[in-house]
Amino acid sequence: MNNNVVAEGLAEPKTLVESAYRALRRDIIEGNLAPGEKLRVEHLKDNYGVGAGTLREALSLLISDALVVSQGQRGFRVAPVSLADFEDIAQTRVMLECEALRQSIAMGDDAWEADLVAAFHRLAKAEEKRIGSEAREEWEERNRIFHEVLIAACPSRWLKHFLSILYFQAERYRRLSLYLQPIPRDIHVEHEALLHAAINREADKAAAILSEHILLTFRSVQAIPAEQLNAKLRA
Amino acid sequence: MNNNVVAEGLAEPKTLVESAYRALRRDIIEGNLAPGEKLRVEHLKDNYGVGAGTLREALSLLISDALVVSQGQRGFRVAPVSLADFEDIAQTRVMLECEALRQSIAMGDDAWEADLVAAFHRLAKAEEKRIGSEAREEWEERNRIFHEVLIAACPSRWLKHFLSILYFQAERYRRLSLYLQPIPRDIHVEHEALLHAAINREADKAAAILSEHILLTFRSVQAIPAEQLNAKLRA
DNA sequence: TCAATATGTTTTCTCGAGATTTTTAAATAC
DNA sequence: GTATTTAAAAATCTCGAGAAAACATATTGA
Structure with a gap:
């Protein structure tokens, strides 16, 4: 049970994982990353300026929020909508x-x-x-x-x-x-x-x-x- | 929104991340890892037989279930109880x-x-x-x-x-x-x-x-x- | 023409080592 | 004796490269 969201808005992110997490969340909610879209780690790590492992960790955190889904050995996707x-x-x-x-x-x-x-x-x-x-x-x-x-x-x-x-x-x-x-x-x-x-x-x-x-x-x-x-x- | 848990019981884990995730979840629920206990990656990676990055990812997934809490730059802990x-x-x-x-x-x-x-x-x-x-x-x-x-x-x-x-x-x-x-x-x-x-x-x-x-x-x-x-x- | 197989490419998954930060402990000053 | 400062130790965080799996394409056979 992580976030007092009110507080989160003020506190600066202290790790790259958290920065990437927030940036990704924002892009998914705003629709810059379309529902169902494949999230290729190798491609995204450049966009967000972090390493592959760091990005994977941020994506794992987004699964908490049900904004990202993953399927063993088949990578991550933006959660679909209906x-x-x-x-x-x-x-x-x-x-x-x-x-x-x-x-x-x-x-x-x-x-x-x-x-x-x-x-x-x-x-x-x-x-x-x-x-x-x-x-x-x-x-x-x-x-x-x-x-x-x-x-x-x-x-x-x-x-x-x-x-x-x-x-x-x-x-x-x-x-x-x-x-x-x-x-x-x-x-x-x-x-x-x-x-x-x-x-x-x-x-x-x-x-x-x-x-x-x-x-x-x-x-x-x-x-x-x-x-x-x-x-x-x-x- | 990940898991049909009934099905999960049958399906074998396909990645090391998922294996570590399940083993950790089991150990937390069973109390082998005590509430509030610090989860040192360097120490745990040997116990669960995976690399450091893999273990970090498994811990990130456990945040979804509110069984693990993390605090930027201060690592992971088993979720406390009261x-x-x-x-x-x-x-x-x-x-x-x-x-x-x-x-x-x-x-x-x-x-x-x-x-x-x-x-x-x-x-x-x-x-x-x-x-x-x-x-x-x-x-x-x-x-x-x-x-x-x-x-x-x-x-x-x-x-x-x-x-x-x-x-x-x-x-x-x-x-x-x-x-x-x-x-x-x-x-x-x-x-x-x-x-x-x-x-x-x-x-x-x-x-x-x-x-x-x-x-x-x-x-x-x-x-x-x-x-x-x-x-x-x-x- | 279609199905099945084989090959090559892409992507995911995994690991260990290096850079920062926190924590611990000792030493110094008051 | 308490509090602040300094230094060493430990742990976290981060990255890039290598192994394994999935995917796309081309080839072969009916």
Whole structure:
């Protein structure tokens, strides 16, 4: 159970393995390395500026996150994607994240509320200037942290661990289909409603909003015509 | 999302990395490598008969299962244990495994029922001759498979993936406290009740039994006097 | 034309040695 | 006697080359 992801964002990587791990993870989530693509060690080690053994180790770590799959004696591949898989991710996330949110609302203290308001504010600021890839990265980061702080007061380390895996998985799908969203939605309003329900300790309401919030993301991808989606997935 | 564990039991490892991975996992779960113990690559590579890089890779894979933790530039350690952690594992497992069981009961077909009866029968056979470490290993294997088959008809791959991680974690705690069980229980009866409730499609009843089944294991460990437990954990 | 075999190429897997960093221990200063 | 500094020792991290396996291509036979 490795990463407090909030902290990870700040701490610099101390080994080449970790640098390569992060760079690879970023490239997979952003889609620069396409789903199902073969990851040839001899080729990649030059791109990432590390030795073969180091790169293999980074790839092994990515198996934890289910972003890379390996098959004995046949090397590594980027984890494949499918609509069925994304549906599974969304449903499992709804189940775990709603439960974690309920616990967090039940246990959260004043400091938690303050963190939550702060995280929401930073997210809202990033939402204003949503143009350019740099601003986009900033929004992604702050969105992740907002969701993380929401459940931060949940005492179960395992729930939070599994949720951090699922979050990155979902982010990958979301990015793959980003500029194709056919379902109009105001994410800012959704986040705001979530914030207020949480602060007011309305657990049922908060869970319902969060559930819809997650499922809407899946339906957005589901609504994309198959051909368009496949083209994007292969790019 | 790597392992169909049922299949893994049969398939031979095709690489040295995988051999070392399995040997290490076994030694950690069985307690031959104590919780918190430092895992020195230079020392272990001889024990497991592989090179340093190969062993590092195997250790990286074990991070997926949260059986090993690493800290940049400070090497690998066996994941530490605590009563609080085991409680978290048990509670999270109850939540996920009951849901998976409900789905499995709702979706399971005749073939699933047949697999379940067969798995129970093999487990019962192993329960009879429960003396000797070899028979014990057999029972452990068949117990794991019984639990796996119970939820096999659940369609969520992610739920099953997380549960397989939690199962190994729980097994480790269970073994650490094996010969100290102060709470008397008839595990055979518990399994039998679980089997019948599942076959009869009584989801609520099955979930209740499973929940008790898992929590009893935690309470067994919890009831062990602290000094005795600590001595065992350090061994 | 198709299947099966044989050959050559690519890629993965594996190892041991060298460069950094951490840890341990001793020595010095206060 | 305690704390800081210095030096030696140990361990981690990293790399590139060699062995084994998988893959692609060409050849042979029906």
